[in-house]
Amino acid sequence: xxxxxxxxxxxxxxxxxxxxxxxxxxxxxxVKVVCTTTIVADLVKHVGGxxxxxxxxxxxxxxxxxxxxxxxxxxxxxxxxxxxxxGLHLEGKMTDTFEKSRRRFRAFAVTRxxxxxxxxxxxxxxxxxxxxxxxxxxxxxxxIGPVQTELSKLDPAGAATYSANAEAYRKELDVLDxxxxxxxxxxxxxxxxxxxxHDAFGYFGQAYGVEVRGLQGVSTASEVGTAxxxxxxxxxxxxxxxxxxxxxxxxxxxxQAVLENTRKKYGHSVRLVGGDNALYSDALGAPGTPGGTYAxxxxxxxxxxxxxxxx
Numbered sequence: 618x619x620x621x622x623x624x625x626x627x628x629x630x631x632x633x634x635x636x637x638x639x640x641x642x643x644x645x646x647x648v649k650v651v652c653t654t655t656i657v658a659d660l661v662k663h664v665g666g667x668x669x670x671x672x673x674x675x676x677x678x679x680x681x682x683x684x685x686x687x688x689x690x691x692x693x694x695x696x697x698x699x700x701x702x703x704g705l706h707l708e709g710k711m712t713d714t715f716e717k718s719r720r721r722f723r724a725f726a727v728t729r730x731x732x733x734x735x736x737x738x739x740x741x742x743x744x745x746x747x748x749x750x751x752x753x754x755x756x757x758x759x760x761i762g763p764v765q766t767e768l769s770k771l772d773p774a775g776a777a778t779y780s781a782n783a784e785a786y787r788k789e790l791d792v793l794d795x796x797x798x799x800x801x802x803x804x805x806x807x808x809x810x811x812x813x814x815h816d817a818f819g820y821f822g823q824a825y826g827v828e829v830r831g832l833q834g835v836s837t838a839s840e841v842g843t844a845x846x847x848x849x850x851x852x853x854x855x856x857x858x859x860x861x862x863x864x865x866x867x868x869x870x871x872x873q874a875v876l877e878n879t880r881k882k883y884g885h886s887v888r889l890v891g892g893d894n895a896l897y898s899d900a901l902g903a904p905g906t907p908g909g910t911y912a913x914x915x916x917x918x919x920x921x922x923x924x925x926x927x928x
């Protein structure tokens with residue numbers, strides 16, 4: 618099923634004459650929650666605890682910018698008590714569908730309460746802000762409140778549990794933020810340069826004092842031209858950057874071409890950090906892997922970055 622056709626069917630409930638009912642009635646736990654990404658799902662599991670079950674549309678390693686929904690996704694959404702998505706157009710046209718389908722789905726963006734002055738401007742997938750807010754751990758903590766609120770509205774008997782879980786998770790993320798700052802603080806300022814396949818780490822750079830460059834723009838759906846390849850090669854060569862980093866959710870062909878250009882033009886070899894050390898950007902890893910949780914993803918990324926840039 619094409620994306621356009623799927624969106625037409627999914628949004629049918631808000632078009633006059635299409636019919637279609639609302640979300641299933643919630644009577645008792647568990648609350649059935651469907652999340653778009655693994656990162657949002659991890660957040661919901663922390664706040665919801667044993668009172669929720671969580672299903673995910675985009676699994677480990679899946680690039681949300683290029684994701685095409687399936688017929689199975691429609692069935693999951695229609696069976697959900699609550700749908701939680703990142704928002705800020707990370708999910709592209711799906712965001713518009715959720716926003717327009719309030720009578721059909723209880724769908725809410727977890728980023729809805731983040732202060733506008735904390736968001737990076739970026740024209741991406743129909744949105745005006747960079748959606749990769751989870752790379753600033755303190756900013757991501759601001760998504761806990763909307764999850765707690767919507768779960769408590771739907772399941773008032775669990776409100777105290779959701780409140781306690783939310784507060785515990787805020788404290789956990791505060792500790793995590795401190796770990797990131799301490800680890801990066803051990804890197805000399807001139808070495809804090811992070812080059813990746815696409816511009817997903819802007820919030821990370823903004824929060825933790827790291828210069829960030831990406832071959833592609835904020836969305837992996839953006840096109841890469843010869844000028845982009847040359848520009849990044851010139852930056853790597855003229856600044857003698859030691860390493861660039863692949864991402865688990867996108868191909869590294871473009872970076873490979875950049876490194877070859879850098880070697881030919883500047884005689885400078887740049888190490889491509891990948892494999893088990895690839896960075897998690899738009900999706901978590903499989904359960905049980907270092908990047909299988911949000912906190913694990915952050916710790917993995919920071920360790921890889923510090924280890925690669927320290928030498």
